[in-house]
Amino acid sequence: MNTENTMQDKVKEIVKKYKGDKSALVAILQDVQDEYRYLPKEALLTIHEQMDIPMARVYEVATFYDAFSLTPRGRFIIEVCTGTTCHVQGGMNLLDTFERSLRINCGETTEDGLFSVDRVGCLGCCSIAPVVRVNDTIHPQMTQDEIPRVLRTYMAKRYGR
Amino acid sequence: MVKLVIDGKTVQAEEGKILLTVARENGIEIPTLCSHETLENTGACRLCVVEITKGKRKKIVTSCLYAAEDGIVVDTKSDRVLKVRRFVMQFLMARCPTSDVIRDMAANMGIAPETRFKPSEDGKTCIFCRLCVKACEDVVGVSALGFAFRGVDKALGTPYREPSPACIGCGSCAYICPTRQITMSSTENTRSICGKTFKMKACSVCGRYFAPEEQLAFISKKTGVDLEALSVCSSCR
Ligand code: FES
Numbered sequence: 001m002n003t004e005n006t007m008q009d010k011v012k013e014i015v016k017k018y019k020g021d022k023s024a025l026v027a028i029l030q031d032v033q034d035e036y037r038y039l040p041k042e043a044l045l046t047i048h049e050q051m052d053i054p055m056a057r058v059y060e061v062a063t064f065y066d067a068f069s070l071t072p073r074g075r076f077i078i079e080v081c082t083g084t085t086c087h088v089q090g091g092m093n094l095l096d097t098f099e100r101s102l103r104i105n106c107g108e109t110t111e112d113g114l115f116s117v118d119r120v121g122c123l124g125c126c127s128i129a130p131v132v133r134v135n136d137t138i139h140p141q142m143t144q145d146e147i148p149r150v151l152r153t154y155m156a157k158r159y160g161r
Numbered sequence: 162m163v164k165l166v167i168d169g170k171t172v173q174a175e176e177g178k179i180l181l182t183v184a185r186e187n188g189i190e191i192p193t194l195c196s197h198e199t200l201e202n203t204g205a206c207r208l209c210v211v212e213i214t215k216g217k218r219k220k221i222v223t224s225c226l227y228a229a230e231d232g233i234v235v236d237t238k239s240d241r242v243l244k245v246r247r248f249v250m251q252f253l254m255a256r257c258p259t260s261d262v263i264r265d266m267a268a269n270m271g272i273a274p275e276t277r278f279k280p281s282e283d284g285k286t287c288i289f290c291r292l293c294v295k296a297c298e299d300v301v302g303v304s305a306l307g308f309a310f311r312g313v314d315k316a317l318g319t320p321y322r323e324p325s326p327a328c329i330g331c332g333s334c335a336y337i338c339p340t341r342q343i344t345m346s347s348t349e350n351t352r353s354i355c356g357k358t359f360k361m362k363a364c365s366v367c368g369r370y371f372a373p374e375e376q377l378a379f380i381s382k383k384t385g386v387d388l389e390a391l392s393v394c395s396s397c398r
């Protein structure tokens with residue numbers, strides 16, 4: 001099947017789920033982002049056509065929130081907390097080590113599409129600082145020494161399923 | 162009708178009328194950048210600040226959003242107003258030092274160019290007032306323009322910075338832009354704006370190129386007037 005068509009169909013389905021309600025644009029974009037790990041241009045165009053919202057508006061919303069990305073994100077998103085507590089506990093050093101190990105800068109994705117690195121504000125669990133979150137898993141009291149092992153675990157997961 | 166005092170002058174105004182309008186109708190000047198009579202005010206530039214006294218309280222408000230009330234005393238040039246306005250102007254100067262509109266306004270207020278900040282490399286003079294975006298959406302009805310990203314990365318433009326399929330080349334955005342960030346250029350039979358070049362239509366009577374073909378097609382579709390009838394320029398009609 002032609003990928004363009006399937007993407008269009010998928011997005012149409014998502015729009016339909018919200019009954020084309022214009023105020024649900026953010027929720028729709030979230031679903032699309034979950035599906036493709038970014039917001040493909042094709043998807044935004046489909047949303048614009050299906051929901052009768054100007055493309056300029058869709059683009060405004062899509063670029064406004066950090067949770068959305070216009071470029072493909074990694075399968076594993078590493079969020080290094082640099083909130084006050086984690087910062088004090090060395091969060092920046094963790095970020096640094098992740099960047100160096102993966103050879104990418106914060107906000108970027110590795111070439112194989114496996115990892116993205118981001119810095120975030122307080123994750124709300126300061127008592128176990130410094131914290132790193134990978135997708136939905138929290139890694140408490142992280143140290144730089146643990147980073148290679150953590151990365152290896154996720155690399156293995158790719159082949160796991 | 163309500164009665165209020167502006168700069169020591171007692172004036173009458175309809176209740177709910179915007180202060181800025183009342184002041185201007187009474188010949189009192191208030192500097193503005195982001196207010197335009199065809200669009201609703203949004204209070205983006207903050208230059209139109211005035212001080213109002215209501216009972217015992219004094220406060221600074223944006224006159225383009227404040228509705229006239231009975232018994233208030235408005236001062237458009239008090240020391241506090243001038244201080245705030247200078248402050249706002251300094252920010253605008255720091256943001257768009259290359260804009261001649263802003264520079265002239267600042268010079269009029271005796272504000273020297275700010276040397277602490279480097280002008281942005283792309284020479285952008287956008288103050289994010291959104292007038293162009295609103296004109297394109299509310300007045301023209303095409304919505305080709307918008308803002309993208311946010312914070313220091315926020316920028317005005319068409320989606321993906323590509324020529325917009327929605328744009329009809331009417332030039333409203335360039336016309337309404339208070340700082341002339343959006344520019345339009347033309348040759349005899351083309352017009353370029355927002356990264357898109359339009360073919361101009363020649364008047365079927367005098368042969369003068371007078372409007373983008375896409376704009377005429379849009380008007381014809383919107384109003385139901387025959388395209389032929391629209392192919393005559395305004396001076397030959
Ligand atoms: S600062 Fe990192 S969890 Fe609070």
Ligand code: FES
Pocket residue numbers: 192193194195196202203204205206207208209210223224225226
């Ligand atoms: S004119 Fe009132 S804020 Fe710009």
